[in-house]
Amino acid sequence: MFLVENQIKLFIPEFFFASAFLFIVLQTSLLLGNKAYKNPLLVQITLQFCNFLLLIFLVLQVNACAINFSAFSNLHFLYDNLSLNVKCFLIFFSILVLFFCSNHILETKINLFEYPFLKVLTILSLCFLVMVNDLLGLYVIIEIQSLCLYVLASFKRNSAFSTEAGLKYFLLGSLASCLLLLGIAFIYSHLGITDFQNIYSLTASLEKSKFLFNPLNVGLLFLLAGFLFKLAIFPFHM
Amino acid sequence: MLFFLFSVISSFFTITAKNPVHSVLFLILTFLNCSAILFLFELEFIPLIFIIVYVGAVVILFLFVVMMLNIKISTKSDDFFKYFSIGTFIGSVFLVEILYSLGEAFFLILSPLGSKPFFSFYGTPETFNNLKNIGILLYTKYCVFFLLAGIALLVAMFGAIALTLRYQRVSREQNSFKQLSRNSFSSSFFVRNL
Numbered sequence: 001m002f003l004v005e006n007q008i009k010l011f012i013p014e015f016f017f018a019s020a021f022l023f024i025v026l027q028t029s030l031l032l033g034n035k036a037y038k039n040p041l042l043v044q045i046t047l048q049f050c051n052f053l054l055l056i057f058l059v060l061q062v063n064a065c066a067i068n069f070s071a072f073s074n075l076h077f078l079y080d081n082l083s084l085n086v087k088c089f090l091i092f093f094s095i096l097v098l099f100f101c102s103n104h105i106l107e108t109k110i111n112l113f114e115y116p117f118l119k120v121l122t123i124l125s126l127c128f129l130v131m132v133n134d135l136l137g138l139y140v141i142i143e144i145q146s147l148c149l150y151v152l153a154s155f156k157r158n159s160a161f162s163t164e165a166g167l168k169y170f171l172l173g174s175l176a177s178c179l180l181l182l183g184i185a186f187i188y189s190h191l192g193i194t195d196f197q198n199i200y201s202l203t204a205s206l207e208k209s210k211f212l213f214n215p216l217n218v219g220l221l222f223l224l225a226g227f228l229f230k231l232a233i234f235p236f237h238m
Numbered sequence: 239m240l241f242f243l244f245s246v247i248s249s250f251f252t253i254t255a256k257n258p259v260h261s262v263l264f265l266i267l268t269f270l271n272c273s274a275i276l277f278l279f280e281l282e283f284i285p286l287i288f289i290i291v292y293v294g295a296v297v298i299l300f301l302f303v304v305m306m307l308n309i310k311i312s313t314k315s316d317d318f319f320k321y322f323s324i325g326t327f328i329g330s331v332f333l334v335e336i337l338y339s340l341g342e343a344f345f346l347i348l349s350p351l352g353s354k355p356f357f358s359f360y361g362t363p364e365t366f367n368n369l370k371n372i373g374i375l376l377y378t379k380y381c382v383f384f385l386l387a388g389i390a391l392l393v394a395m396f397g398a399i400a401l402t403l404r405y406q407r408v409s410r411e412q413n414s415f416k417q418l419s420r421n422s423f424s425s426s427f428f429v430r431n432l
Contacts, residue, residue, distance in 0.1 A: 011382070018385075018389070076380070076382060076383070077382070112400050114396050114399065114400040115400075117396060118393070118396060118397075118400075121389065121392075121393055121396075124389070125386075125389075128386065134383075136380070137382070137383050137386070140383050140386050140387055140390065141386060143390055144386060144389055144390045144393055147390060147393045147394060147397065148393055148397075150397065151393070151396065151397035151400060151401065154401060155400070155401075157401065186335075214338070215335065215338065218335060
């Protein structure tokens with residue numbers, strides 16, 4: 001019970017953000033389904049709403065920074081000064097991004113209201129990603145983020161390039177997440193543990209294996225390969 | 239043992255069957271046999287997932303795709319030897335890796351002493367079964383990840399709707415009054431062959 005209570009206390013900004021976001025989604029979809037308005041264009045309004053929501057999120061996060069100055073971790077999420085500060089930076093710059101993309105939406109005529117929602121969900125998953133302390137949670141969060149990015153890559157439906165890019169990105173990205181999962185499975189089969197701090201303390205105390213390709217090393221290699229595939233960095237770039 | 243033999247034979251036929259529909263059906267048989275083996279080891283969760291996810295969804299999807307694409311005869315594989323070397327290389331690397339990590343269990347099977355190699359979950363100190371343990375863990379310890387998985391499903395729904403739905407001005411909707419007011423006299427027609 002203590003654990004659950006603490007988790008909820010730690011995630012008050014995120015919980016607020018996610019629930020308010022879901023409320024906005026519900027309202028916009030109801031508005032869109034209403035026949036009296038005849039297919040209204042809701043992109044700009046939802047964009048401004050999301051920006052406002054991010055602003056409140058930033059204020060809550062700064063507030064959390066001021067209150068919880070002590071480092072705290074509860075096995076799945078690391079909650080220290082570094083992650084809090086990174087989150088504040090992240091939200092600030094994402095507000096700027098959303099602010100500047102309203103002109104872009106006007107120019108490219110993206111009229112679907114899901115566009116800002118997907119960006120906001122990407123930001124939410126990034127906020128979880130900076131605090132995550134567990135391989136399982138890492139995989140789930142990266143999967144959310146990359147699903148958002150697949151959709152955003154193929155968002156311009158009437159362009160063949162956009163569709164092709166989205167499809168290629170989806171295929172390569174799913175391959176990369178398979179590699180990530182395989183690496184996680186190898187590490188788990190070797191150590192029986194998925195959270196970072198315990199992995200660190202176990203590997204520090206374990207004696208060095210003579211065999212270079214022991215499952216731990218191979219797991220870390222697969223993990224690294226998956227990340228590099230996701231980011232398209234040097235040995236795995238196309 | 240019977241399930242093991244059946245699974246090996248059906249997986250062999252999955253690769254070698256000429257008709258893709260037959261090969262997909264053999265794949266289903268392989269999955270069912272594997273899940274039966276896992277049931278005999280008293281692991282309930284994984285075989286249920288196998289049956290529900292793989293047999294129920296993925297393989298049926300494969301079957302539909304194969305049947306809709308209507309590829310009847312696959313050509314006898316000419317490029318079997320083209321991919322043979324790299325395939326064996328990657329396969330042997332993975333085999334060595336798995337043997338190294340799970341080697342003790344495998345060698346216990348081979349040893350003549352015949353001690354029980356697999357870990358029986360029946361005699362674990364907690365008397366819950368496998369499914370119940372997973373459920374309890376999922377809703378207490380990993381509840382945040384469970385919520386995040388819900389968000390992932392929401393994202394998938396967003397993506398599917400945003401990429402496929404087109405708002406038509408004149409959409410074909412059901413006119414329920416018109417449907418209900420039909421009777422047998424106005425709805426049956428004679429079509430004359432010309």
